[in-house]
Amino acid sequence: MSELLRIEDLHVSFKTDDGLVRAVDGVSLTLKAGETVAIVGESGSGKTVTSLSVMGLHKKGSAQISGSISLNDGGTFKDVVSLNDDQIRDIRGRAVAMIFQDPMSSLHPYYKIGNQLAEAYLVHNPGKKKEAMARAIEMLDLVGIPEPAKRAVEFPHQFSGGMRQRVMIAMALMNSPQILIADEPTTALDVTVQAQILALLSKLKKEFNMGILLITHDLGVVAQVADRVNVMYAGRIVEEGSVDDIFYSPLAPYTLGLLKSVPRVTANNDRLKAIPGQPPSLINLPVGCPFAPRCEYKQHSSEAGCNTTKPALIGTSDTHRSRCHIPESLRRDLFGKEIKELQA
Amino acid sequence: MLKFIGRRAIFAAFTILIVSAVVFGIFSLLPFDPAALTCGQRCTDQIVEANRVRLGFDKPIYEQYWLFLSGIFLGRTYGAGSAAFTCPAPSFGYSFNENACVTDMIVEALPITISLAIGALLLWLTVGIGLGIVAAKFKNRWPDTSSSVFVLLATSLPTFVTGLALLIWVSIKWKLIPLSLQGYTSIFDNPFKFVEYFILPWITLAIAYAAIYTRFTRAALLETLGEDYIRTARAKGVGERVVFFKHTLRAVLAPLITLAGLDFAGLVGGAIITETIFNLPGLGRLTLRSVYEFDLSVVLATTILAAVVVIMMNLIVDLFYAVLDPRVRIT
Numbered sequence: 001m002s003e004l005l006r007i008e009d010l011h012v013s014f015k016t017d018d019g020l021v022r023a024v025d026g027v028s029l030t031l032k033a034g035e036t037v038a039i040v041g042e043s044g045s046g047k048t049v050t051s052l053s054v055m056g057l058h059k060k061g062s063a064q065i066s067g068s069i070s071l072n073d074g075g076t077f078k079d080v081v082s083l084n085d086d087q088i089r090d091i092r093g094r095a096v097a098m099i100f101q102d103p104m105s106s107l108h109p110y111y112k113i114g115n116q117l118a119e120a121y122l123v124h125n126p127g128k129k130k131e132a133m134a135r136a137i138e139m140l141d142l143v144g145i146p147e148p149a150k151r152a153v154e155f156p157h158q159f160s161g162g163m164r165q166r167v168m169i170a171m172a173l174m175n176s177p178q179i180l181i182a183d184e185p186t187t188a189l190d191v192t193v194q195a196q197i198l199a200l201l202s203k204l205k206k207e208f209n210m211g212i213l214l215i216t217h218d219l220g221v222v223a224q225v226a227d228r229v230n231v232m233y234a235g236r237i238v239e240e241g242s243v244d245d246i247f248y249s250p251l252a253p254y255t256l257g258l259l260k261s262v263p264r265v266t267a268n269n270d271r272l273k274a275i276p277g278q279p280p281s282l283i284n285l286p287v288g289c290p291f292a293p294r295c296e297y298k299q300h301s302s303e304a305g306c307n308t309t310k311p312a313l314i315g316t317s318d319t320h321r322s323r324c325h326i327p328e329s330l331r332r333d334l335f336g337k338e339i340k341e342l343q344a
Numbered sequence: 345m346l347k348f349i350g351r352r353a354i355f356a357a358f359t360i361l362i363v364s365a366v367v368f369g370i371f372s373l374l375p376f377d378p379a380a381l382t383c384g385q386r387c388t389d390q391i392v393e394a395n396r397v398r399l400g401f402d403k404p405i406y407e408q409y410w411l412f413l414s415g416i417f418l419g420r421t422y423g424a425g426s427a428a429f430t431c432p433a434p435s436f437g438y439s440f441n442e443n444a445c446v447t448d449m450i451v452e453a454l455p456i457t458i459s460l461a462i463g464a465l466l467l468w469l470t471v472g473i474g475l476g477i478v479a480a481k482f483k484n485r486w487p488d489t490s491s492s493v494f495v496l497l498a499t500s501l502p503t504f505v506t507g508l509a510l511l512i513w514v515s516i517k518w519k520l521i522p523l524s525l526q527g528y529t530s531i532f533d534n535p536f537k538f539v540e541y542f543i544l545p546w547i548t549l550a551i552a553y554a555a556i557y558t559r560f561t562r563a564a565l566l567e568t569l570g571e572d573y574i575r576t577a578r579a580k581g582v583g584e585r586v587v588f589f590k591h592t593l594r595a596v597l598a599p600l601i602t603l604a605g606l607d608f609a610g611l612v613g614g615a616i617i618t619e620t621i622f623n624l625p626g627l628g629r630l631t632l633r634s635v636y637e638f639d640l641s642v643v644l645a646t647t648i649l650a651a652v653v654v655i656m657m658n659l660i661v662d663l664f665y666a667v668l669d670p671r672v673r674i675t
Contacts (some may be wrong), residue, residue: 055579085584093581100579105572109671111596120580155670171580 003072004179004211005031005054005096010067012049012058012082019283023049025235026067030209031179036202038214038222040258041193041232044279047215050232051181054213055098056080056088071096072178094124097172101184103164107156113140114152120174134173139170143200162193169200176208183215198225220264222248228319231255234280234290237313241320248339249332252320253295256335259342289325297334301325348674349659356655363651364644365409365625371640380408381569381638382440393553398423399440412437436648437641439634446645457626460618461611463542464549469604472554476561480592481588483566491558498555507548507621514544539624545622549615553607560603564596571595598668602661609657613650 012024024046031037039047052058055068069080073095080088097120100106108116117136122129133152140148143166156164156243165185172180182201184283188193202225205212214226222243229246231239231254239252250256257275277294280286288307292298297304305311324331350398371378379396380387396402399422400411411420419433431438431445479491498506515521521540529537552591568574569592577591614628627646666674 004648028563057575089581091581092579098579100572100576102572106576108573108577108591108595110669118576119582123581123583157671168576171576174580 002033003030004033005029005072005213006068006070006077007050007054008068008070010050010053010069011065012046012053013064014062015064016283021282022235022285023282024053025285026233027230027235027237029230029240030239031213033178033209033211034205035227036205036212036214036225038216038226038229039232040080040216040219040222040229042217042279044282045232046235046282047217047232048183051098051183051213051215054080054096054179054181055092056083057092058340060085074178088126091204093120093172094175095177096179096181097175097177098181099165099168099172099185102188103161103168104188106168107164111154112153112155113159116156117152117167117171117174120171124175135174136170139173140167142151142173142204143170144196145170153220161189162196163304165189165193165197166200169197169204173208178206178208178210180210181211181213181215184217185214186221187216187218194221195224219247219258231258233280234285236310236323238291239320239322240313241317241322245317245320249320249329250335250339251316251320251328252291252324253297253326253331254291254337255322256338257294257296260338264342289323297326297331300330300334345673351412352659352662353598356652359655360476360648364412364648366645367644368405368412371643372408374638376400376638378638378640395440397437412641436645439639439642441634441637441639446641449642450627450645450649453625453627453630455530456624457612457614457619457628459528459531459538459542460545460549460615460624460626461608463546464553464615465604465608467546467550468553468557471550472557473600475554475558475559476565477593478567479558479562480565488562491562495555495558498551501550501551503552503615503617504621505552507545507618510544510548511621540580545615545618545624548621549611557600557603561596561600564599565592568592570597573578598665601664601668605657605661605664606654609654610631612653614646630649 002051007030008028010024010027011022014021014023027046027050029037029039039050041047049058053065054071058065058245065081067081070077071080071091073091078091080091083091090342114133114136117139118129118132121132121135125132137152140152143287145151145163145166151159156167159167165188169185169272180201184322185201186197189197198221201212204210212225214221216222226243228242229240230237231252234253239250239255241244246255247259250259254275260273261275263272275294280293282289286292286307288305288309289295289311292306295306305325309325311325313323314323314328315321326334377392379392379399379401382399383391383393400408403411414420415431415435415437417433418435419431420435420438421428421430422438425430427546429438431447432448436446436450438444439449440448475491475494479488482488515523521544529541531538537538538661565588569588574587574591577587584589614626614631616628616632618624619626619628620632627649630642631641631646634646663674666672
């Protein structure tokens, strides 16, 4: 599998009146053709900021970006961080495309669907209006919109939420990009529609041999479609691994907390097991482990480093890496019991 | 569509009926004898009584109102015999002060007010939207700051200050444009004279409105730039210029048109101060004079006209909106 995207030590911070917000703090990840890599985390963990960095969609003035984002553009690697505006624009929508959380507001209310799709093609193939329109209808058909030629001359408000997300996907596919970033693609949709959209994404991934970077907070979505998972907390990846690693043998307390907080029909206790407390402010991060104030396993840490040093991302197998001060064997023991309880 | 217009027309007719009844009622409540106001210095009781009968002021108020309404459709004759005076339909009454039919007076004044309003509208739309675009594009940089200075100045200066300042400097001191004393020339007769006649009043009105439109355009553009669909356009690889002028400006157009339509309607009702400063014999001045002189029939007619224009412009704006915004359906 060829590598499509390699993010290395990405830092993104924003200047605000209250101070510097470190939204992304040293994120590294890779994406290969034909695989789906998920970034999971709660609001404000830096997952969307990471994805917008890949698109070069941060405002030049307000965002400070360092590190590298190597993006495979038809065989040559380009570093998005160091490209100028025109070079980034050339990549956007062509080599890497993005679909967004809210399909209701992501389409321009005043332009016809077909024209909005065609525009995506025309930007990178100027003057080819006929081909653009034909391609638009072809893509609408591909994403499962009935009577695509008829629907192409309709406006976004004439489409349902699920149909609009299909339109967004069709728009993203206009230039057959190798990388598709899906930022919470199913969050705003009904559960039944969610499953359809996820199935569609999986199908298209195979057809186009794309790599999908899936941003979500929904572990159910991750379980359905992801190959590898990165769990983010306070701007850093706290655990990365295969889906099996993450769901069956999590090694970061935060990941375990996320898994435990998923509501279960079979659970005989009636209260949800939410992670206590709030995510830390990204302006003044604690010197120690950012998750320490909320961590219920802190007392198991032998060296009491939780409050003084940030844990490093340490590999425990080829695919599985995590951040925690508690010795690995102890974590496997403790967390393994909890996972068994969850599955019971 | 036709059904929509028909329904709105019926609604408009009712509104106008109510407006006219209210104005009629207010004037009948005033402690003045309209008949006494109709005669000059050498006034005798006989003349007053004769005029009262001739103009119909002797009849009860509801009958007077009825006569007024029927006059609009049938025309109206005042007095009888050799002294009879007829105002043909549509008659909005007879002005004793001017010794003329009100309809004729309005027909004379209307082109001036309309010319004033349309010219000012075009000017302030150009300046206001233009400055708003510049301010939004260069947000918080010097073009934006200087446009804020203009907005602040223009909104705080009343029209009688800007109007008089323009008159004093442009016409009197620098003699760039002659004082508009020669009277109104139609645009079809002499476009140059027409512009010369109206340019200062246009500027006076436009300055005040342009400031509001600059603010509005800037705010609306900046708000739209934060919309999700603008991010989508950028994600497609669309250039900033197209993002701004195609995607963003397009979304701002519909509310701008609404605002312009309503402001225009307000102006046609009469820009009283501007018309007075520049001595333009338009509707505003006609209304003002008639109010001073208790010329009921003229005030009634100009008020109804203003109501009609506002209602018409509302209808036009609604139709426009349906064209500009595909989400709006006219049913």
